[in-house]
Amino acid sequence: MARKILEVNNIETYYDHVRALHGVSFDIEEGSITTILGNNGAGKTTTLNTIMGLLDDQPDKGGITFDGKHIGRKDTEYIVSLGIGYVPEGREVFDELTVKENLLVGAYLRKDRKNISADIQRMFGYFPVLEERISQQAGTLSGGEQQMLAIARALMNRPRLLIMDEPSLGLSPALVKLIFGIIPSIRDAGVTVLLVEQNANMALKTADFGYIMENGRFVHSGRSADLMEDEDVKEFYLGIKMEESVKGEQRYKRKRRWG
Amino acid sequence: MLAQLLITSLVFGSIYALMALAMSITYKASEIPNFAQGEMAMISTYVTFVALSSFGMNFTLAILLTVAFAFVLGILLEFAFLRRAKDPTPLSYIVITIGFQLMLYGLAGWKWGSDQRQINLPFSESKVLYQTDSFAITELNLVTILIAVIVLILIYLLIQKTKLGLAMKACQQNVNAARMNGIPSDRILAISFGISSIVGATAGVLVAPLITLDPTMMWDPLLKGFAAAVLGGMKSLYGVVIGGFLLGIVENLFGFYISIEFKSVVAFLIIVIVLYFRPSGLFDKHYVRKV
Ligand SMILES: Nc1ncnc2c1ncn2[C@@H]1O[C@H](COP(=O)(O)OP(=O)(O)OP(=O)(O)O)[C@@H](O)[C@H]1O
Ligand SMILES: [Mg+2]
Numbered sequence: 204m205a206r207k208i209l210e211v212n213n214i215e216t217y218y219d220h221v222r223a224l225h226g227v228s229f230d231i232e233e234g235s236i237t238t239i240l241g242n243n244g245a246g247k248t249t250t251l252n253t254i255m256g257l258l259d260d261q262p263d264k265g266g267i268t269f270d271g272k273h274i275g276r277k278d279t280e281y282i283v284s285l286g287i288g289y290v291p292e293g294r295e296v297f298d299e300l301t302v303k304e305n306l307l308v309g310a311y312l313r314k315d316r317k318n319i320s321a322d323i324q325r326m327f328g329y330f331p332v333l334e335e336r337i338s339q340q341a342g343t344l345s346g347g348e349q350q351m352l353a354i355a356r357a358l359m360n361r362p363r364l365l366i367m368d369e370p371s372l373g374l375s376p377a378l379v380k381l382i383f384g385i386i387p388s389i390r391d392a393g394v395t396v397l398l399v400e401q402n403a404n405m406a407l408k409t410a411d412f413g414y415i416m417e418n419g420r421f422v423h424s425g426r427s428a429d430l431m432e433d434e435d436v437k438e439f440y441l442g443i444k445m446e447e448s449v450k451g452e453q454r455y456k457r458k459r460r461w462g
Numbered sequence: 463m464l465a466q467l468l469i470t471s472l473v474f475g476s477i478y479a480l481m482a483l484a485m486s487i488t489y490k491a492s493e494i495p496n497f498a499q500g501e502m503a504m505i506s507t508y509v510t511f512v513a514l515s516s517f518g519m520n521f522t523l524a525i526l527l528t529v530a531f532a533f534v535l536g537i538l539l540e541f542a543f544l545r546r547a548k549d550p551t552p553l554s555y556i557v558i559t560i561g562f563q564l565m566l567y568g569l570a571g572w573k574w575g576s577d578q579r580q581i582n583l584p585f586s587e588s589k590v591l592y593q594t595d596s597f598a599i600t601e602l603n604l605v606t607i608l609i610a611v612i613v614l615i616l617i618y619l620l621i622q623k624t625k626l627g628l629a630m631k632a633c634q635q636n637v638n639a640a641r642m643n644g645i646p647s648d649r650i651l652a653i654s655f656g657i658s659s660i661v662g663a664t665a666g667v668l669v670a671p672l673i674t675l676d677p678t679m680m681w682d683p684l685l686k687g688f689a690a691a692v693l694g695g696m697k698s699l700y701g702v703v704i705g706g707f708l709l710g711i712v713e714n715l716f717g718f719y720i721s722i723e724f725k726s727v728v729a730f731l732i733i734v735i736v737l738y739f740r741p742s743g744l745f746d747k748h749y750v751r752k753v
Contacts, residue, residue: 283641296639298635299635312644
């Protein structure tokens with residue numbers, strides 16, 4: 204069995220006094236692509252923001268280990284410096300900085316300044332359109348281009364784990380295909396990938412492992428290939444309908460099995 | 463006469479531009495209008511004064527000391543006071559900067575009293591460098607404009623050409639995204655306050671020989687700097703600098719041709735007019751997001 208690069212152990216996260224995560228545990232094998240699926244409000248972004256140290260004093264309970272080091276409640280800068288790259292939900296590019304400047308911000312922690320321009324070229328290899336836009340302000344890019352920029356920016360720090368939050372959000376099918384097409388090449392370049400998605404179909408096809416989240420906890424997990432064959436996943440996440448007559452009863456049973 | 467007015471305008475415009483830039487640097491970084499900016503510059507100017515007069519330091523050394531002091535003072539405001547606010551609102555930040563202002567004002571009053579002192583920079587007000595029938599440039603005039611322009615250029619280079627400048631811009635635009643890229647946003651904010659304080663201190667040291675050194679010395683320059691910043695658009699660093707020089711010109715022309723008594727009112731009038739017609743200032747880019 205491969206080494207675990209990230210281990211999340213029973214974390215609980217609160218927004219003020221409301222608990223959003225009720226004991227979330229999962230781990231990620233080095234060199235794999237892992238996906239977390241879940242509907243709106245399931246707690247996916249909360250999980251990622253907790254890992255990244257973006258929520259003050261969270262997780263309230265539980266531990267997070269990256270590469271053997273405890274990162275729970277640590278400063279985001281420290282967590283990033285250990286080698287986690289984050290592509291946040293909604294891209295969050297720096298609107299008034301150029302494409303090039305956005306990439307340089309991604310390289311902020313890099314000590315080997317002289318390799319940075321080679322890495323920028325490597326990003327243009329993944330996303331040629333960014334090279335055409337190099338001096339354009341990021342706020343004027345299309346949504347798809349911004350998503351590519353956000354991914355490239357996170358890769359500029361040469362992370363060992365890349366975390367992406369719904370990269371397909373709001374993109375046309377062609378662009379979704381393009382983005383998902385890059386993910387295996389990123390992994391092949393030696394970066395472990397954690398992908399949060401609502402597009403279960405694409406995500407399970409791309410990933411090795413999957414976790415399914417509902418209401419702040421995981422209800423199901425397994426190899427992607429197995430999840431794609433799972434009746435519950437098919438019905439609730441892949442949109443493959445069961446026969447009408449038995450649907451109600453089956454959903455009832457399945458909910459129970461997950462709970 | 464117009465030429466002489468223009469020189470005076472540029473001299474005071476330099477001071478206003480520096481004060482406006484100082485305010486704008488921290489406002490962009492934190493959305494906090496720093497009401498202590500003037501008093502911070504005043505205390506820093508006293509440091510120059512004490513270094514020169516009491517310790518007899520040479521000018522370069524005194525300036526280096528002042529720069530270091532101003533930097534630390536700016537960091538102190540951010541680190542010791544602003545950062546401590548729990549669940550802060552804009553109002554609580556404003557109250558903190560006013561508190562810091564009163565503290566520094568009290569300190570200066572207690573230490574140096576309200577005596578008006580003379581700061582002795584090695585540039586003379588009486589040494590005329592160039593003179594025609596209609597105007598004269600003194601050494602002090604020239605040095606004031608020159609130093610202001612150098613500081614403005616240095617700040618430009620810092621922001622546009624250095625890694626620190628890039629980090630400052632990233633934090634201004636999206637602090638969470640900056641942190642996700644490993645930028646220590648708290649430290650960058652503290653450094654922004656330090657840099658802003660140095661810019662303000664430059665204005666203080668340059669204006670001191672033109673007026674007199676006392677604890678209230680920066681009240682007028684602060685108000686003018688604020689007006690210039692509003693005129694230029696608080697968030698445009700170029701805008702506020704142009705605003706500073708424009709205000710210098712408008713104020714001096716008004717004072718000469720219209721009314722010397724109401725010269726100081728110009729700044730206030732400008733604030734009101736700009737807020738009425740163009741609240742984002744003359745030069746604030748109207749950024750349009752492509753959909
Ligand atoms: N800043 C916040 N303050 C209070 N509650 C929050 C905050 N952010 C999220 N929540 C709540 O936490 C729960 C989980 O939200 P989260 O954003 O993690 O869901 P998500 O799985 O990422 O959903 P989506 O797919 O829509 O992005 C939701 O009930 C949400 O309302
Ligand atoms: Mg989300």
